[in-house]
Amino acid sequence: MSVFDSLIGQEDSVAILKDAVAAAKIGEDESQAMTHAWLFTGPPGSGRSNAALAFAAALVCKSSGCGTCTDCLTALKGSHADVELIRTEGLSIKIDEVRELITRASWTPSVATYRVVVMEDADRLTESAANAMLKAIEEPGLRTVWLLCAPTTTDVLPTIRSRTRNLTLRTPSIAAVKNLLESELVPTATAELAARASQGHIGRARYLANNPEARTRRTDILKLPLTITDIASAFKCAGMLVDAAKRDAEAEAEKKNDAELVALKEAWGQQGTRVVAGGAKAIKELEREQKSRQTRMVRDYLDRALLDIATLYRDILMVQSNTPRDALINSDMQREVEIVAYSTSPDTTLRKLQVIMKTRTQLSHNAAPLLAIEAMMVQLA
DSSP: OOGGGGOTTOHHHHHHHHHHHHHHHTTOSSSSSOOSEEEEEOSTTSOHHHHHHHHHHHHHOTTSSOSSSHHHHHHHHTOOTTEEEEOOOSSOBOHHHHHHHHHHHTSOOSSSSOEEEEETTGGGBOHHHHHHHHHHHHSOOTTEEEEEEESSGGGSOHHHHTTSEEEEOOOOOHHHHHHHHHHTTOOHHHHHHHHHHHTTOHHHHHHHHTOHHHHHHHHHHHHGGGGOOSHHHHHHHHHHHHHHHHHHHHHHHHHHHHHHHHHHHHHTTOBTTBOOTTHHHHHHHHHHHHHHHHHHHHHHHHHHHHHHHHHHHHHHHHHHTTOOGGGOSOGGGHHHHHHHHHHSOHHHHHHHHHHHHHHHHHHHTTOOHHHHHHHHHHHHO
């Protein structure tokens, strides 16, 4: 058993990481195999953060990542004393957070050989925060290793990119994801559907495979563009999609918000309805962060919905290109796909795909969600 066993379809990357761990264990901290700063890149679902955590666990494990010892288990959960796991649920990582992180990263390891910092969303660093981190990476501590994760190398500053070793993970194949789900006792038909719908995103595949309601919601979203007949129906579909994203985000956020608020009040010594001096400011800061997180959740839900809709038009284009039907992502909607494919042209389908991708870009640049989705639906009409 190894901490790297969970990395599906990443044999080349796992080999590189194992070589780095072996070099680190014999003291080659700066060599062709091992270096103090890494940048894990790859498409969503490729497992870049899982790879970074597995690498961190292997570095602090006395057996190079056995996967069973306390060091490995706590490192993978982000609770190891010498593994600093940075996850952001907001829209960005600000300079104050990075300064605090740099201070902690400079501490001497307490129980392991290395102090490892894993940042899951390095692409969300503000420019000032990235510049502050650059200095820490340029002048690292003797026992500090930085593991940054981002979708692509262009999502981080060129100066940071040039001082890290890039490890690019690939999207796992549909067959590999399907086999993984079947090994987890998911029925074959459901595993096939989830693997195709997720397009190699293991977390998304597991969610769809084990949540019938999620599969139903996804099908409903896919059918939305097919119901557009005029401008009015386009606006109606846009409103339904945005409202659904907001409902899902609010439902997920409420579960976290209440628990976080209770924990914070207890930490500040709540007395009845009042907290000790300084507590009110901390609560306001928490509420600000929760609002930012919910905004990001809405955008994330919409982005996922747009990707699902894009797979529908991809299937339509495949049918128009006379591709075998077993290549369809949404095989459960083959009839609907064929009806649209035979009544439109490939040029029209391509233009609609471009509109969807453009809308994703606009949302990533903080465009107003409803306006962006309304404009998209009108063009899809």
